[in-house]
């Protein structure tokens with residue numbers, strides 16, 4: 001219940017106080033309308049002034065006399081109808097607004113999540129599961145918005161419940177107390193079903209997330225799994241998750257039905273007992289009995305609906321909480337670069353005694369190296385030696401634990417890191433393309449990149465020929481993660497993507513590992529011909545690269561040493 005109210009009052013951009021104000025006004029209108037009902041029925045039944053002393057009748061008489069309206073039957077009927085219509089209109093406005101705000105809530109949550117994710121530091125992504133993000137963006141955010149709407153309904157019905165309770169007090173306080181007592185007993189008796197639904201809601205959210213994470217992993221690894229026909233054990237694990245999800249859904253449904261049927265039964269019993277006590281013990285008049293009957297029935301059905309909405313809110317609350325948790329974790333992992341200086345690269349990038357550890361494990365130890373502008377610097381070393389980590393430090397994805405990295409003598413810590421990254425062209429080791437066209441993979445949505453720039457980058461990356469042979473050329477769809485292309489074609493498109501913005505620094509991590517020697521040779525020569533224009537750092541063991549390299553460093557267990565080039569760099573004349 002606490003969470004439900006928190007969601008209603010804190011969901012961004014939903015104007016909870018305006019909604020609450022409308023609902024309170026609606027409640028006030030309903031008190032007037034219902035209070036006018038008692039003298040109206042008395043007048044119709046010609047019961048005279050039997051209940052003239054009832055607080056409800058006093059209230060309505062006072063109210064009407066304030067406005068100079070005589071308490072005649074037609075006037076009373078008008079008050080009942082007008083104020084009931086007013087209540088309906090205000091409730092309609094408040095709940096319609098809350099309904100419209102659903103889209104706003106889900107959009108806001110999604111926007112917050114996307115923004116937080118893209119501003120998080122690199123180490124956060126290494127733990128983040130793509131499936132969880134996909135599940136939250138597509139599913140949980142929508143459920144979370146539903147949680148907000150249901151929370152608004154809970155608030156609306158809570159106010160209505162209070163209003164009816166108040167009217168019951170105005171008619172006959174003893175019976176009102178009895179009715180409210182019965183309502184509380186019914187609510188308490190069935191509350192465990194709300195808890196059951198809440199637990200089922202959390203299980204549903206977690207199992208759905210597990211399922212999405214699992215299936216995302218399987219699809220990403222589908223080729224080896226299918227090739228080796230080894231997916232059956234993993235699919236069996238997924239069946240386990242499906243079973244648990246089905247159980248959570250079944251529990252939720254049983255709890256829902258139990259609540260619906262159970263509360264109906266208890267309401268009928270309570271009404272029967274209430275009418276009997278009202279007639280035999282309290283000896284209320286017919287008019288009072290009718291009004292109390294209406295009020296009781298309404299109070300009990302409000303409790304019924306309130307519990308139903310509370311149950312729904314409890315089910316959906318899990319999605320809201322999980323979405324908030326993911327946003328909070330991404331916000332907590334926000335990159336904390338404070339540098340503001342514009343990056344320049346006219347002389348060199350330097351590593352000065354740089355040390356870095358992943359968690360507790362040292363990966364880079366007192367590294368010193370210099371990447372001269374216009375050079376082709378090759379890093380070589382065994383697997384796990386720390387080459388990619390050195391590059392990640394240069395990009396600013398990690399910050400050194402000690403020592404510093406400088407650009408033209410200025411510490412990277414003082415440089416505007418986003419601007420620095422805008423001047424880097426990067427081809428990662430594990431490359432994967434976006435599921436769109438070749439053109440979109442090159443421009444990455446930047447409409448200012450011209451077709452001429454694209455053509456030049458493709459030529460430099462040795463990708464023009466095979467694209468020209470494709471019937472749809474640049475508009476060819478590359479498939480999921482680029483699966484419709486060969487490994488070498490993907491590498492060349494990734495290289496063209498890095499070159500298309502004419503970066504200051506070109507970082508190539510095993511960029512030609514999937515290419516035949518001739519294609520690799522021609523790419524190396526292209527890069528060598530561009531030596532004056534680009535500063536290139538390449539992680540590679542391929543001889544074609546050492547032939548064009550101007551500097552060579554060996555990386556072993558995180559230590560960097562300068563090495564001699566096997567032979568003088570062969571630099572073709574441009």
Ligand SMILES: Nc1ncnc2c1ncn2[C@@H]1O[C@H](COP(=O)(O)OP(=O)(O)OP(=O)(O)O)[C@@H](O)[C@H]1O
Nearest residue numbers: 126358359363381382383384385386387388389390
């Ligand atoms: N995010 C991380 N968290 C913890 N340890 C990591 C992380 N990334 C890399 N490592 C560890 O750091 C070490 C260096 O990894 P790195 O990727 O820099 O090696 P590499 O020289 O590029 O290897 P390869 O040639 O195989 O790609 C490895 O032992 C690796 O397990």
